[in-house]
Amino acid sequence: MSRLLSEEEYRKTKAFKVKRWYRGEKDPYIGQVELKPQKQFQEDINAQKQRIHDEAILRRNIYDIEHNKKLQLFSKFYKVISVVFVAALIGILLYVVSYLPPVGNAANPDNNEVAEKYIEDAMKDTGAVNIVTGMILDYRAFDTLGESNVLFIATCTVLILLRVDSKSKKKEEEESDRLYEPKNDIILQKVAFFLVPMIIIFGIYVILNGHLSPGGGFSGGAIIGSGLILYVNAFGFKKIERFFTQKTYKWICFAALSFYCLAKTYSFYCGAHHLETGIPLGTPGDILSSGLILPLNICVGMVVACTMYAFYAMFRKGGF
Amino acid sequence: MEIFQIMLFIFLIVCAISVSFSKNLLNSIIIFMSYSLIMSIIWILLESPDLAITEAAVGAGITSILFFVTLKKIHAMVELDKEKDCSEREGGAK
Numbered sequence: 001m002s003r004l005l006s007e008e009e010y011r012k013t014k015a016f017k018v019k020r021w022y023r024g025e026k027d028p029y030i031g032q033v034e035l036k037p038q039k040q041f042q043e044d045i046n047a048q049k050q051r052i053h054d055e056a057i058l059r060r061n062i063y064d065i066e067h068n069k070k071l072q073l074f075s076k077f078y079k080v081i082s083v084v085f086v087a088a089l090i091g092i093l094l095y096v097v098s099y100l101p102p103v104g105n106a107a108n109p110d111n112n113e114v115a116e117k118y119i120e121d122a123m124k125d126t127g128a129v130n131i132v133t134g135m136i137l138d139y140r141a142f143d144t145l146g147e148s149n150v151l152f153i154a155t156c157t158v159l160i161l162l163r164v165d166s167k168s169k170k171k172e173e174e175e176s177d178r179l180y181e182p183k184n185d186i187i188l189q190k191v192a193f194f195l196v197p198m199i200i201i202f203g204i205y206v207i208l209n210g211h212l213s214p215g216g217g218f219s220g221g222a223i224i225g226s227g228l229i230l231y232v233n234a235f236g237f238k239k240i241e242r243f244f245t246q247k248t249y250k251w252i253c254f255a256a257l258s259f260y261c262l263a264k265t266y267s268f269y270c271g272a273h274h275l276e277t278g279i280p281l282g283t284p285g286d287i288l289s290s291g292l293i294l295p296l297n298i299c300v301g302m303v304v305a306c307t308m309y310a311f312y313a314m315f316r317k318g319g320f
Numbered sequence: 321m322e323i324f325q326i327m328l329f330i331f332l333i334v335c336a337i338s339v340s341f342s343k344n345l346l347n348s349i350i351i352f353m354s355y356s357l358i359m360s361i362i363w364i365l366l367e368s369p370d371l372a373i374t375e376a377a378v379g380a381g382i383t384s385i386l387f388f389v390t391l392k393k394i395h396a397m398v399e400l401d402k403e404k405d406c407s408e409r410e411g412g413a414k
Contacts, residue, residue, distance in 0.1 A: 132370045206373065214369035222377035229385060308382050315389040 127281030127290030128211035136216065137293045137300075141264045147218075148260065148300055151307045152253055155314075162314045185234070192234035199227035207301035211293045212285065217300025224301065225308025232309075237317065249306050256299040263292055325365055332358050345396050349387045356380040 207220030282289030356379030
């Protein structure tokens with residue numbers, strides 16, 4: 001049997017508070033714990049005089065090189081020791097280098113069977129004509145996952161460092177940064193009108209043919225990113241925000257990285273045993289061949305393209 | 321072909337040294353860009369076109385753009401801007 005509380009009583013219950021907090025209407029900590037504004041620092045005159053006096057003594061005793069004999073001696077000693085240290089370091093390194101095996105020797109440890117195995121079996125194992133891509137995205141696919149994650153984390157760090165929060169400051173900064181630019185430069189716009197589609201199509205070509213010809217996700221993504229940067233420079237941020245905003249960036253990165261993660265971490269779940277993916281490798285040389293390499297290339301390319309554009313946008317106006 | 325390669329290597333070394341000795345930051349970025357381009361040609365001659373494409377796109381393209389933007393952010397490219405600003409203001413006043 002339920003009983004109805006009156007409005008006043010309901011406001012006192014914990015459930016109501018939790019609900020308000022959950023909806024974000026009221027943060028229970030505001031004004032109570034963390035966000036109190038700091039008291040302004042005030043120093044009385046005596047303390048200030050004392051501080052200035054102390055600083056003067058400090059400067060006279062420590063930083064005055066001309067009259068301080070100990071300091072003079074130390075600075076000379078420091079120079080000599082630094083030269084000796086660098087010379088010793090160079091000597092040690094050269095001594096170590098003399099122990100390295102000679103270049104081109106057949107018995108060198110880097111001249112082992114791994115490279116031979118890759119060159120011989122890569123096409124059979126991965127189905128990719130371009131052995132480099134086969135190595136990056138099949139044998140060593142987990143490394144590439146780490147690389148794309150590093151790019152994503154780098155964007156997050158740049159976002160923390162360069163983000164402009166308050167709206168008025170953002171506007172001011174944007175104006176000051178874009179003040180000296182030619183607005184609606186017609187030559188730049190006409191050139192970009194022809195070049196941007198070609199650059200982006202070339203980037204897409206490099207990504208899609210990553211397993212057939214030189215190139216791949218990273219380089220193709222960088223090409224697309226530079227195309228986007230040219231577009232922004234010619235037509236401004238307003239036009240690119242019609243199809244590329246922070247939300248798009250987040251979703252593309254999230255989708256690409258999680259697809260990559262799900263597709264390539266299966267060996268963790270099954271104890272590092274190599275399982276057959278079940279995707280046929282196809283005939284080498286076709287565009288739809290070599291299993292997972294093509295989708296993974298597309299993932300890496302999208303992450304890289306978005307990251308390159310995001311770096312530029314954040315450097316320019318502190319956000320997207 | 322050998323002579324061409326040697327010329328490229330010499331130019332590469334000259335670029336690498338002059339980047340660090342150039343007084344103007346803008347100039348050193350442009351020299352760095354040409355360093356990347358030569359490096360990408362050398363990658364092709366060394367038969368690694370994958371690296372060549374990446375070097376051309378990242379080294380010559382995006383890195384230098386980011387360097388330019390950084391120079392603008394730290395107001396190192398301020399001289400030209402100031403002159404332009406002054407002339408604009410005078411024009412506005414008249």
